[in-house]
């Protein structure tokens with residue numbers, strides 16, 4: 001299910017092909033939409049085309065042939081700033097995004113470019129840093145932050161511009177478990193605030209946890225898409241894309257759980273197992289009474 005498929009897409013990309021300068025075709029025959037109120041996860045092996053697709057969503061890359069429409073506006077050379085404003089991009093390598101001498105200046109940077117008065121910009125930048133629990137970093141030098149801190153500051157720098165879509169390239173890469181949880185929680189919070197999210201990840205459990213829609217990529221193409229349940233119980237599709245199912249799906253299959261219920265997350269699996277256990281306890285109590 002897409003977030004709100006009845007609504008017009010916020011982003012509508014048609015890309016017949018994208019060829020890099022050295023002749024490598026990074027992506028081909030892709031039609032990709034982002035709808036209001038959804039979290040989309042792109043999954044696929046190394047070199048499947050996930051970053052290439054995502055960099056088309058705010059016109060960082062453009063198709064050899066094709067079209068990008070953002071919020072109903074076709075994007076061309078003259079109005080790429082519209083795509084950049086509506087579609088915020090958080091890079092995996094945060095260093096490419098952090099350019100100012102302090103964290104606060106960095107988050108301010110985009111607002112200043114849009115001509116927001118200094119006091120208002122500062123206030124909004126502080127709010128954005130607070131949203132990602134990174135207010136305490138405001139005077140630090142971005143270059144010396146840890147990988148996780150850089151990711152959060154990069155996210156604040158995008159959030160402050162109030163985009164309608166946020167794109168995150170490998171948001172959990174290189175993060176420790178606590179930082180991963182924090183970033184995952186922030187993604188859910190951003191979604192709850194009405195911003196659509198597109199992310200790429202090699203962490204299938206995370207994709208199962210966070211996404212409404214999963215797009216499976218292989219060899220520069222979206223080979224299938226669906227709800228986490230549809231995709232993660234399609235073992236043939238996963239094998240074709242060189243992927244494994246989430247751990248909840250593997251455990252459910254291994255223990256022969258009635259897979260009509262099809263859990264895809266650990267939380268769903270635990271709930272089903274607890275229901276199973278309560279039913280078994282109730283049955284054995286009834287049986288126990290019968291034999292008394």
Ligand SMILES: Nc1ncnc2c1ncn2[C@@H]1O[C@H](COP(=O)(O)OP(=O)(O)OP(=O)(O)O)[C@@H](O)[C@H]1O
Nearest residue numbers: 020022024025026045046047048049050051052053
């Ligand atoms: N700047 C570039 N120049 C030439 N080829 C590139 C460039 N960037 C990506 N490619 C190629 O385009 C294809 C798709 O790469 P892309 O980075 O989009 O894949 P990905 O799914 O994001 O991979 P990963 O999971 O390894 O990050 C690959 O064959 C890659 O080698």
